[in-house]
Amino acid sequence: MAEVSAQTQAPEGKSQGRFNRFDNPWLNPKLLWGIGILLGIVLLGVIGRLIWNTELVFTGSTPLRLPPIGFENLRGQPGEGAYPLGTDGAGRDLLALLIIGAPNTLMIGAVASLIGMTTGIVLGFSAGFIGGRTDDVIRITSDVMITIPPLLILVVFQSVYGDVSLLLMAFLIAGFMWQSPTRLIRAQVLSMRESGYVKMAQLSGASTSHIMFREMMPNLIPYLFGSFIANVTTAIVTAVGLEVLGLGPQRIPTLGRVIYDAINSGALIQNLWWWWGLPTALLAIMFIALLLINLGLDEISNPRLRKI
Amino acid sequence: MFGIPSSYLINRLVTLLLTVWIAATLIWIIPRLSPVDPAEVMLGRMAAGGAFVEGSEEILAQLQERFGLNDAWYVQYGKYMWSIITFDFGVSVASFPTPVWTLVAQALPWTLGLMILSLILTFIIGNALGAFMVWERTPKPWKVVIPSLMIFTSIPPILSGLLLMYIFSVKLRWFPLTGSYGLTVTPGWNWDFIASVATHGFLPALSIIVVTFGFWTLGMRGLMISVQGEDYVSLAKAKGLKPRYILYKYMVRNAILPQVTAFALKVGLLVSGQILVERIFSYNGMGKLLYDAILDQDFAVIQGVSFIIILMTALSVFIVDLLYPLIDPRIRHSQEAA
Numbered sequence: 001m002a003e004v005s006a007q008t009q010a011p012e013g014k015s016q017g018r019f020n021r022f023d024n025p026w027l028n029p030k031l032l033w034g035i036g037i038l039l040g041i042v043l044l045g046v047i048g049r050l051i052w053n054t055e056l057v058f059t060g061s062t063p064l065r066l067p068p069i070g071f072e073n074l075r076g077q078p079g080e081g082a083y084p085l086g087t088d089g090a091g092r093d094l095l096a097l098l099i100i101g102a103p104n105t106l107m108i109g110a111v112a113s114l115i116g117m118t119t120g121i122v123l124g125f126s127a128g129f130i131g132g133r134t135d136d137v138i139r140i141t142s143d144v145m146i147t148i149p150p151l152l153i154l155v156v157f158q159s160v161y162g163d164v165s166l167l168l169m170a171f172l173i174a175g176f177m178w179q180s181p182t183r184l185i186r187a188q189v190l191s192m193r194e195s196g197y198v199k200m201a202q203l204s205g206a207s208t209s210h211i212m213f214r215e216m217m218p219n220l221i222p223y224l225f226g227s228f229i230a231n232v233t234t235a236i237v238t239a240v241g242l243e244v245l246g247l248g249p250q251r252i253p254t255l256g257r258v259i260y261d262a263i264n265s266g267a268l269i270q271n272l273w274w275w276w277g278l279p280t281a282l283l284a285i286m287f288i289a290l291l292l293i294n295l296g297l298d299e300i301s302n303p304r305l306r307k308i
Numbered sequence: 309m310f311g312i313p314s315s316y317l318i319n320r321l322v323t324l325l326l327t328v329w330i331a332a333t334l335i336w337i338i339p340r341l342s343p344v345d346p347a348e349v350m351l352g353r354m355a356a357g358g359a360f361v362e363g364s365e366e367i368l369a370q371l372q373e374r375f376g377l378n379d380a381w382y383v384q385y386g387k388y389m390w391s392i393i394t395f396d397f398g399v400s401v402a403s404f405p406t407p408v409w410t411l412v413a414q415a416l417p418w419t420l421g422l423m424i425l426s427l428i429l430t431f432i433i434g435n436a437l438g439a440f441m442v443w444e445r446t447p448k449p450w451k452v453v454i455p456s457l458m459i460f461t462s463i464p465p466i467l468s469g470l471l472l473m474y475i476f477s478v479k480l481r482w483f484p485l486t487g488s489y490g491l492t493v494t495p496g497w498n499w500d501f502i503a504s505v506a507t508h509g510f511l512p513a514l515s516i517i518v519v520t521f522g523f524w525t526l527g528m529r530g531l532m533i534s535v536q537g538e539d540y541v542s543l544a545k546a547k548g549l550k551p552r553y554i555l556y557k558y559m560v561r562n563a564i565l566p567q568v569t570a571f572a573l574k575v576g577l578l579v580s581g582q583i584l585v586e587r588i589f590s591y592n593g594m595g596k597l598l599y600d601a602i603l604d605q606d607f608a609v610i611q612g613v614s615f616i617i618i619l620m621t622a623l624s625v626f627i628v629d630l631l632y633p634l635i636d637p638r639i640r641h642s643q644e645a646a
Contacts, residue, residue, distance in 0.1 A: 144326045240466070290462060
């Protein structure tokens with residue numbers, strides 16, 4: 001019975017083409033892998049906080065410079081089960097630092113990028129739709145601001161203000177995250193405005209908001225996601241850069257801060273590889289996941305890339 | 309001028325000036341938004357750090373003038389803009405009384421050298437790999453190797469720098485750990501010095517190159533795919549032209565043009581990445597100068613270095629924009645026709 005129904009349905013499934021659930025472009029392996037890895041890092045932060053003692057991020061809460069389990073440090077001490085990823089030179093547990101630091105780093109990236117994206121959508125649509133003077137101002141400002149490296153302005157800012165909170169750091173970085181979404185959306189809106197379906201909607205008397213959000217927005221979604229993810233990467237790179245220069249939040253653990261402490265204490269020469277290596281590796285995994293998501297989104301929005 | 313349309317030139321020049329002006333203004337406004345007086349805070353820090361600060365009266369006077377505690381805001385702003393134009397950033401507090409410009413001028417050639425070298429190499433390597441990724445005659449193994457190299461693309465150069473430093477300087481001891489030339493050699497045009505500079509610069513350059521070429525590769529791949537479908541490529545194949553000739557003259561030549569404009573979007577990130585690489589390698593460039601200034605709370609130097617790097621970035625975008633019409637004859641011809 002089952003065979004018969006499968007046979008009768010087969011041609012139907014074929015004629016449906018991409019409505020076959022296995023042919024959904026959003027089920028892209030790269031995209032799914034990337035999202036999976038990022039979720040893993042978030043879970044590390046969430047579950048880690050529940051099962052691991054996060055008090056160990058405070059200075060002096062553990063023995064100094066213990067290696068991870070299965071390794072020996074220069075003094076011949078073996079790793080201890082109580083501190084599975086080793087400890088740093090100031091007596092902090094590496095696992096606890098990663099559990100607290102990784103979500104903080106991701107959060108800065110996501111918040112900064114989200115604010116930048118929202119600003120970009122508003123500015124991009126206004127530039128594309130209103131045109132004229134508004135367009136000129138928005139276009140020139142975003143062109144100019146895109147060449148200014150955020151790191152340097154933020155260095156000036158933070159060296160005057162000293163300690164900043166995680167959220168303020170995210171807001172500051174967001175000030176440099178709106179330019180590329182603005183340019184992208186403006187260009188897309190300009191080309192879409194001339195396209196047949198938008199003209200059609202205009203002629204049939206659709207309101208501007210209907211055209212913006214029901215006709216144009218769905219076509220922009222892969223681009224918006226792509227731009228969002230690219231900005232998360234840029235924001236995290238900027239945040240880590242500031243932290244490695246010794247700026248950024250001073251009392252809250254972030255991955256960049258751990259690397260800063262490690263470099264400053266000569267962890268490289270003393271062969272304390274776990275101290276700088278583990279946060280570096282976790283950051284690298286985070287960036288690779290973001291890249292995979294972006295490549296996947298590229299393939300979704302540009303079918304020609306899927307062949308290769 | 310040199311076949312560049314004047315309207316295009318003026319447009320680019322205005323963008324350059326606007327960029328520099330906005331950056332300079334931001335650097336000027338930021339300390340003023342602070343609720344506390346930066347000059348006092350800085351002197352307080354200095355007094356807390358070392359018992360007696362030599363010439364503190366002079367420094368205070370200089371800082372007060374710099375942060376404009378005596379004039380109306382527009383006078384301060386005018387003075388500031390004038391000093392920026394003349395590259396007068398004041399005097400370093402940490403190495404008083406060396407002018408900031410002297411420190412910057414010592415560091416600038418190192419940064420520029422490293423930047424130009426790594427930029428040219430990444431551009432060539434990245435675009436070549438991107439073209440080979442799409443070309444149908446590329447050997448099979450390459451088509452597997454190149455995409456897997458892309459995994460490095462996402463990593464910022466500071467992370468690759470740490471890793472390379474650990475492998476090649478700490479473990480294998482093939483390259484020196486830090487600095488931009490050995491302590492035993494004397495700077496000048498002698499062989500020892502050049503060899504020392506090359507071995508010291510190798511790892512910083514490599515750590516930038518391995519993580520940045522992928523940006524060009526990915527862009528080139530997308531462009532090559534669209535060029536591949538063009539009629540003129542099919543025509544060239546039908547004419548029986550040599551595949552290599554088609555690749556260089558028909559495909560790469562057309563695909564590479566938008567890559568040049570992509571440079572403008574990327575250069576800021578590249579420069580910031582390099583600053584951080586210089587910091588971890590203690591390379592004698594602007595990155596180390598900036599980091600030392602942050603440690604010493606030397607605000608004049610931070611301000612000067614930031615402005616010079618932003619100026620450098622904006623200028624390089626401007627130069628690339630000027631080169632663009634020379635590479636792409638269509639811009640020149642469309643202007644001549646109009």
